[in-house]
Amino acid sequence: MQIAHASTESLREWEAQLTAEFQSYKNAGLNLDLTRGKPSGEQLSLSDAINEILAGDLSNETDTDLRNYGGLDGIPECKRLFAPVLGVNQDEVLIGGNSSLTLMYFAVLFALHQGFGELGDSWASEGGPVKFLCPVPGYDRHFSVCEHLGIEMIPVGMDDNGPLMDEVEALLKADASIKGIWCVPRFSNPSGIVYSDEVVTRIAKLGQIAGKNFRVFWDNAYAVHNLDDNAPALACLMTACRAAGTENSVYLFGSTSKITYAGAGVAFAGMSPANLKAFKHHLGMTQIGPDKINQLRHVRLLKDSNGLAAHMRQHANVLKPRFDIVLNSLQENLADTGMMQWTVPQGGYFVSVDTLPGLAKKVVAMAAEAGVKLTPAGATYPYGKDPQDCNIRIAPSVPTLDEIAKAMDVFVCCVKLASVQQKLAA
Amino acid sequence: MQIAHASTESLREWEAQLTAEFQSYKNAGLNLDLTRGKPSGEQLSLSDAINEILAGDLSNETDTDLRNYGGLDGIPECKRLFAPVLGVNQDEVLIGGNSSLTLMYFAVLFALHQGFGELGDSWASEGGPVKFLCPVPGYDRHFSVCEHLGIEMIPVGMDDNGPLMDEVEALLKADASIKGIWCVPRFSNPSGIVYSDEVVTRIAKLGQIAGKNFRVFWDNAYAVHNLDDNAPALACLMTACRAAGTENSVYLFGSTSKITYAGAGVAFAGMSPANLKAFKHHLGMTQIGPDKINQLRHVRLLKDSNGLAAHMRQHANVLKPRFDIVLNSLQENLADTGMMQWTVPQGGYFVSVDTLPGLAKKVVAMAAEAGVKLTPAGATYPYGKDPQDCNIRIAPSVPTLDEIAKAMDVFVCCVKLASVQQKLAA
Structure with a gap:
């Protein structure tokens, strides 16, 4: 039944039922956690061979000793393995340490304070404010990089195709102090959408209309993280840039953190x-080089694109049933209620849901009261401020199937109760 | 014979002999390298067990999964292992990734742009220039961090006890824009000296006389890198700071790069x-956390302070004969010539030599001509400028014993020939 059409009497009846249900969850002393987009122990164990894979054999393709200093951009076999993940040539890739966030932080930092070598001076040298476009909902750690470095964030909306490009282009034309845009183009964090081919093409052309030294920060964190084999592909940004003559306007990132x-x-x-x-x-001012031994471990484990795809299928086997529980629960309990909208991701780590306006914080607080931890409402927006207070990110990778089912029961109850109470108070 | 007392005739005779010798080296087509302070393959192999030491067993002291995200400051057993190396408490240590240079870069960066939390605002927020004291000769990568971040460097002299503290204290009293000092306190890079107890005590008190938010950057890179068992100990800086009430004025660093x-x-x-x-x-803005698996490998390999000391003795067994060749060659060939001064390090990776003023670049160029690569003259000074043009850093860890002996023959010849030619031209 649609909440919008419910009589006050039905609403009161619902409220009583839901309050009793909510109370029973509170009494159950639950301790469940849907907050973190991280792999489960079962997923991590898929890679445990990595700990002995180099035993007695460090053979590799370089003529240097991988145990020693050097090799700022990583080892060639690792470049060959991961360049296709980003869709760039092997002479366009650098393999780093264990954190793509660190590479992104450095990329923003250097652009802000040190500049682009022959390509241009630093953003700070222009003297004015420095601004980034932030498609929302998005990844909180992108936003905290900007906040830490004093970069002003401008949220822009997204739909199922990616960022609203009319809006993006208009903003860039109007304000040359916008120097960057954060993108998670495939299985976007948190909405799970995949940027459409048209959006990728238009993003590749932003370098033509933006101000000096604009850069797209393309965090392809879930590039190969399909939940099923027919998940939509992502168009190749660098190919589109070559066509548009804007190769210098994009930085691409990825990691094996969820591989x-x-x-x-x-x-x-x-x-x-x-x-x-x-x-x-x-980067050479900040380090001698990355851990090349760990790079070699990765090459030995994953081997090539086929090995990588097979490995990711094993992840999907673990993840898919978890997502199904979340999505089935939403569908069974909240479809046609008018209380919630959500995406159906075919990859990544999140289900993004929207409550009725003004209810996200309340639902998260109620769930916590009943022993179900959710990512703080607003975390997916710059400065933690969701103007509609409606977006909630659900991360089902870590809990067991039973825990997710139980957590979703609680969540659904909270959404319904909060919605009914809001309607009654209106 | 002292060059100062040599007759022109003797000098001419020397020059002829040395020129012939130099020519014979050039004809020999040598390809030797004394540039890099890095471990040899033999040294690296001492740790090869690290590659299989976790096979099938990731047991550790935390209640979290080390394979997953988290733990920004490292694992407790690794803190317990390395806190004594720095001479700090376990709640005063952070274990990072593979690069102490990165930790130092971040420490300077955060101090410059982001500040010290409750302890104070950033250096940049004071509005004026930011300056560092740089005891010379020193480590070029410290200087490049300053240069990269736009920090002005002021060289200060050193003697066998460490930096010239009268000079350091006078500079700090006179100029509140001096915000830091770089120190390599044990087996200093490159001079090999160990800071005396008095110098350590005075450095601990700098926080009392320096301007706001001054920090000592104490890079104890060679803390446990003795060449023999009776090498001088280093007084504990943090203990001295506790006595002086200046615990907040120091940052200490170290790594296992040469362990x-x-x-x-x-x-x-x-x-x-x-x-x-x-x-x-x-730091949490730049990463989720360091590679904790590699930290666990290190704990398994080195175990505790005794295990670490035993491991370092094996390094010394490989390194000591190499240093002996360098030092014996200098002693046999250049003692009492007045052409060269040098230190006799009891640890670390370098022998620091001083030519007669104005000859370092020439000697390095001549050695290169004869197939012996040396660290560029001046590299041990801020901006690469050795005002006396006399310091050369010799790094004997990587070549074989025979190669070092041959390289030293060439080096000695170059020093003598350059000195004689200079004297003749005077």
Whole structure:
């Protein structure tokens, strides 16, 4: 039944039922957690061979000793493995340490304070404010990089095709102090959508209309993280940039944090050779080089694109049933109620749901009261401010199937109760 | 014979002999390298067990899964292992990734742009220039961090006890824009000296006389890198700071780059709890956490302070004969010539030599001509400028014993020939 058409009498009846149900969850002393987009122990174990895979054999393709210093941009076999994940050439990729966030932080930092070598001076040298476009809902750690470095964030909306490109282009034309845009183009965090081909093409052309030294920060964190085999593909950004002559306007990122070990994987960045030259110069001031031994472990484990795809299918086997529980629960309990909208992701780590306006914080607080932890409402918006207070990110990867089912029962109850109470108070 | 007392005739005779010798080296087509302070393959192999040490067993002291995200400051058993290396408490240490240079870069960056949390605002917020004292000769990568971040460097002299503290204190009293000093306190890079107890005590008191938010950057890179068992100890800086009430004025750093694998070790930082709180806040904007799996490998391999000491003795067994060749060659060939001064390090990776003023670049160029690569003259000074043009850093760890002997023959010949030619031209 649609909440909008419910009589006050029905609403009161619902409220009583739901309050009793909510109370029973509170009494149950639950302790469930749907907050973190991280792999489960079962997923991590898929890569445990990595811990002995180098035993007695460090053979590799370089003529240097991987145990020693050097090799700022990583080992060639690792570049060959991960360049296709980003869709760049092997001379356009750098393999780093265990954190793509660190590569992104450095990329923003260097652009802000140190500039682009032959390609241009730093954003700060222009003297004015520096601004980023932030498609919302988005990834909180992108936003905290901007906040930490004093970069002003401008939220822009998204639909099922990606960022609202009319809006993006209009903003860029109007304000040359906008220097960047954060994108999670495939299985976007948190909405799960995949940018359409048209959106990718228009993003590749932003470098033509933006101000000086604009960069797209393309965090392809879930590039190969399909939940099923027929998940939509993502068009290749660098190919579109080559067609548009804007290769220097994009930085691409990825990592194996959700492929091998979340805490001990390898990260990578893709850039035009000119960008890479400047980035490597600056990165070389911060380190001698990444852990090449761990890079070799990854090559031994995953081997090539086929090995990687097979490995990711094993992840999907673990993840898919968890997503199904969440999506089935939403469908069975909230479809046709008018209380909630959600996406049906075919990959990634999240289900993004929207409550009725003004209820996200309340639902998260109620769920916590009943022993179900959810990501704080607003976390998916710059400065933690969701103007509609409606978006909630559900991350079902870690709990067991039973725990997710129980947590969703609680969540559904909270959504319904909050919605009914709001309607009654209106 | 002292060059100062040599007759023109003797000098001409020398020049002829040395020129012939130099020509014979050039004809020999040598290809030797004394440039890099890095471990040899033999040293790296001492740690090869690290590659299989976790096979089938990731047991550890935390209640979290080390394979997953989290743990920004490292695992407790690794803190227990390395806190004593820095001489700090376990709640004063953070274990990072594979690069102490990265920790140092971040420490300077955060101090410059983001500040110290409750302890104070950023250096940049004061509006004026930011300056560092740089005891010379020193480590070029410290200087490049300053240069990269736009920090002005002021060289200060050193003697066998460490930096010239009268000079350091006078500069700090006179100029509140001096915000830091770089120190390599044990087996200093490159001079090999160990700071005396008095110098350590005076450095601990700098926080009392320096301007606001001054920090000592104490890079104890060679803390346990003795060449023999009776090498001088270093007084504990943090203990001296506790006595002086200046715990917040120092950052300490170290790593296993020259203990296990140079490219795949772990780095650590020591700080007062107040400093650590602010540092961790900022570091958390750049990453989720370090590679904890590699930290566990290190604990398994080195175990405890005794295990670490035993491991370092094996390094010394490989390194000591190499240093002996260098030092014996200098002693046999250049003692009492007045052409060269040098230090006799009891640890670390370098022998620092001083030519007669104005000859370092020439000697390095001549050696290169004869197939012996040396660290570029001047590299041990801020901006690459050695005002006396006399310091050369010799790094004998990588070549074989025969190669070092041959390289030293060439080096000695170059020093003598350059000195004689200079004297003749005077």
